[in-house]
Amino acid sequence: MIINIATGPWLPVPAVQGGAIPRLWQGLAEEFAARGHQVSILCRSYPSQPHTEVINGVQYIRHGGFPQSTNITLDLLKDFFYSLLTFPRLPHADILVINDFWLPIFACLRPKAGKVVINANRFPKGQYWLYAGTSFFAVASQAIQEAIAKEYPAAISRMEIIPNPIDTRIFSPSTQPKLARKEKLILYVGRIHPEKGVHLLLDAFSILSQKISTVKLRIIGPIKENQGGGGDTYLRKLDAQSVGLSVEFLEPIFNIYKLAEAYREADIFCYPSLAEKGESFGVAPLEAMASGLVPVVSDLACFKDFIEDGKTGYFFNHRTVDAAKNLSDKLFSAIIDSDNNNTMSIQATQKAQEFNYEQVTQRYLADFEKILLFKNSSF
Numbered sequence: 001m002i003i004n005i006a007t008g009p010w011l012p013v014p015a016v017q018g019g020a021i022p023r024l025w026q027g028l029a030e031e032f033a034a035r036g037h038q039v040s041i042l043c044r045s046y047p048s049q050p051h052t053e054v055i056n057g058v059q060y061i062r063h064g065g066f067p068q069s070t071n072i073t074l075d076l077l078k079d080f081f082y083s084l085l086t087f088p089r090l091p092h093a094d095i096l097v098i099n100d101f102w103l104p105i106f107a108c109l110r111p112k113a114g115k116v117v118i119n120a121n122r123f124p125k126g127q128y129w130l131y132a133g134t135s136f137f138a139v140a141s142q143a144i145q146e147a148i149a150k151e152y153p154a155a156i157s158r159m160e161i162i163p164n165p166i167d168t169r170i171f172s173p174s175t176q177p178k179l180a181r182k183e184k185l186i187l188y189v190g191r192i193h194p195e196k197g198v199h200l201l202l203d204a205f206s207i208l209s210q211k212i213s214t215v216k217l218r219i220i221g222p223i224k225e226n227q228g229g230g231g232d233t234y235l236r237k238l239d240a241q242s243v244g245l246s247v248e249f250l251e252p253i254f255n256i257y258k259l260a261e262a263y264r265e266a267d268i269f270c271y272p273s274l275a276e277k278g279e280s281f282g283v284a285p286l287e288a289m290a291s292g293l294v295p296v297v298s299d300l301a302c303f304k305d306f307i308e309d310g311k312t313g314y315f316f317n318h319r320t321v322d323a324a325k326n327l328s329d330k331l332f333s334a335i336i337d338s339d340n341n342n343t344m345s346i347q348a349t350q351k352a353q354e355f356n357y358e359q360v361t362q363r364y365l366a367d368f369e370k371i372l373l374f375k376n377s378s379f
Contacts, residue, residue, distance in 0.1 A: 002038045004093040008100040009082035010068040012046035018254045020283040024164050031361040033057030067226045095368045108133030115371045120144050123277045128152035135371050138162040140281040143301035164281050165360035168353055170256055173292030174264045182214045184335050187266035189284045192223045193230040197272035202241040204327035216246040263291035268334050270296045290352035294344045296330050312348040
């Protein structure tokens with residue numbers, strides 16, 4: 001098959017500026033190519049990357065691009081312009097995978113660009129009726145599937161849950177036993193933004209520190225607004241909350257090998273997202289599980305696709321006025337009950353293996369074959 005993958009105007013591929021979606025499509029593209037398919041990634045240009053190149057059997061074609069802002073309307077306009085410039089350049093293909101807002105609409109006007117597959121990694125915002133010409137919707141989680149089905153029932157027969165993959169060859173438990181240490185390290189990896197609940201985590205950590213003095217919190221991720229962070233104002237708030245606590249903020253880690261090491265150094269992973277309609281899957285908790293960490297997460301539906309409370313992780317109720325105490329109690333349980341934590345760690349790692357690249361690649365390719373087999377693109 002000839003498979004083209006079109007990403008949006010914000011982040012470069014390979015993911016030199018981070019981003020779970022560019023990273024996962026780079027990985028999937030390489031898996032497709034390794035199985036003998038002709039694969040190209042159409043992505044934004046970036047100063048350190050040439051306009052065209054081939055990496056691990058995947059051709060990269062780059063042009064245009066914009067910095068992302070905090071203004072949704074402005075970003076939609078930027079994406080509209082980027083899509084207008086991109087769709088005339090779409091080369092011939094059998095399958096065209098798109099992770100973008102406007103491009104699926106225009107791509108359907110260019111039949112030679114291939115059968116359009118939308119990678120749905122965000123909750124719908126009223127736009128899915130515009131995607132009537134789309135052949136297939138690959139949705140990342142059950143939560144997104146239900147939301148799209150409610151908004152646009154016509155998509156139901158063309159939709160399937162295909163989860164985001166993780167590289168379990170890189171994200172894996174340490175082969176060496178951890179050195180015994182009194183201090184327990186809680187790790188957060190993700191955007192440092194209000195919707196991710198980092199301020200709630202600091203409130204919970206403050207409560208926890210009164211019960212356990214030998215505990216430390218490490219927060220890794222971008223704070224800059226053009227990288228999806230909450231900006232300097234939010235950072236100042238977090239700094240004020242951190243006074244007197246054992247907390248450290250580290251720059252985002254874009255090297256996945258170093259990121260895997262960061263997971264392995266920790267004892268507990270916490271992801272207290274408050275994004276009810278923004279959190280679509282949760283790659284970071286799954287990477288943590290693959291690395292042997294037990295995740296403590298908010299009670300969002302998307303996490304339930306791979307976390308079972310009390311078996312492969314912990315959920316806390318983030319919707320009450322006592323959310324910080326709820327989170328603190330779960331962190332306390334995870335730290336104190338070391339025997340149960342060890343058992344859960346093994347189960348979490350085993351569960352994460354179900355999301356490796358090989359299995360997810362096979363599911364995509366099987367669906368691509370079905371799309372090409374059935375000319376009406378409905379199955």
